[in-house]
Amino acid sequence: MKSNINLCVSIAGSDPTSGAGIQQDIKTMSKLGVICISIISCITYQNEKGVFGIYPLPFEVISKQIDIALKNIKIKFGKTGALGNEDGVKAAIKIIEKYGVNLVVDSVLQSKNGFPLISKEGFELMKKKLIPLSFFLTPNLNEAEKISEIKIEKKDDILKAGEKISKISKSFVIIKGGHKPEIPGLKNTEIVEDFLFFNGQFIKSLKKKRLDFQVHGTGCIFSAALTAFLARGFKPEIAFTKASQWTQKAIERSVQITKGSFNIFP
Ligand SMILES: Nc1ncnc2c1ncn2[C@@H]1O[C@H](COP(=O)(O)OP(=O)(O)OP(=O)(O)O)[C@@H](O)[C@H]1O
Numbered sequence: 001m002k003s004n005i006n007l008c009v010s011i012a013g014s015d016p017t018s019g020a021g022i023q024q025d026i027k028t029m030s031k032l033g034v035i036c037i038s039i040i041s042c043i044t045y046q047n048e049k050g051v052f053g054i055y056p057l058p059f060e061v062i063s064k065q066i067d068i069a070l071k072n073i074k075i076k077f078g079k080t081g082a083l084g085n086e087d088g089v090k091a092a093i094k095i096i097e098k099y100g101v102n103l104v105v106d107s108v109l110q111s112k113n114g115f116p117l118i119s120k121e122g123f124e125l126m127k128k129k130l131i132p133l134s135f136f137l138t139p140n141l142n143e144a145e146k147i148s149e150i151k152i153e154k155k156d157d158i159l160k161a162g163e164k165i166s167k168i169s170k171s172f173v174i175i176k177g178g179h180k181p182e183i184p185g186l187k188n189t190e191i192v193e194d195f196l197f198f199n200g201q202f203i204k205s206l207k208k209k210r211l212d213f214q215v216h217g218t219g220c221i222f223s224a225a226l227t228a229f230l231a232r233g234f235k236p237e238i239a240f241t242k243a244s245q246w247t248q249k250a251i252e253r254s255v256q257i258t259k260g261s262f263n264i265f266p
């Protein structure tokens, strides 16, 4: 029997397709040898075409899950996913403040088909309070634009946005390059590039081959893998590289579930 298994916590939405959300966090962490304590912040209605609705849980319900699940265990690392509204954001803040967890904040704002996964007030609280408390922040290009208030039209804008955001958060920030293949300076549409920043400074970027799969959940897999590698003891810079490469492999292992639609099967 293994007695030194690593534990992480995820606070995120439920995705019935299990391609993203808390279900994907559990799958990814499990594959990486880490147990995922799963706190549900909201229920989503979705299928392989996208998200069609959201039911955020009230703070009391999320909070009760946290207090009972974390009562007897010490957890060093965790992550967030879709938080729904202010209640979800408040609950994530509680995980940091009351339980001392280092949180990878995946600043999910909307689904790939454009359905909002956080309210306006929730986003404001995330910017004001959760981001400054984060250990890692992992915005995609659209989220980086909204958080930094810098329009991203070329590669230099990504660097400016990352430096600005990581100065505010005083922590690690990864801007993920899965969106906007048309950005000039990202070389060409054959490449995706992820960028790492710390405390106002650009650290390094990683270029990968752009894969042509219609999948959702790439962001969840990435942040779950990052959290799992941190829990296993890898330093932040190494955990970034490993999570980015691992996500690439996971996308390559996607399986077709209906015509033209794939589910990532880590
Ligand atoms: N087409 C692709 N080919 C290869 N890697 C990709 C592709 N799309 C995304 N990635 C990788 O997946 C990870 C997540 O990036 P992405 O920009 O998709 O995040 P996201 O927008 O938050 O995802 P989601 O829509 O699931 O929330 C990054 O490491 C990124 O490089």
Ligand SMILES: [Mg+2]
Residues within 6 Å of the ligand: 106, 107, 108, 140, 219, 220
């Ligand atoms: Mg995302």
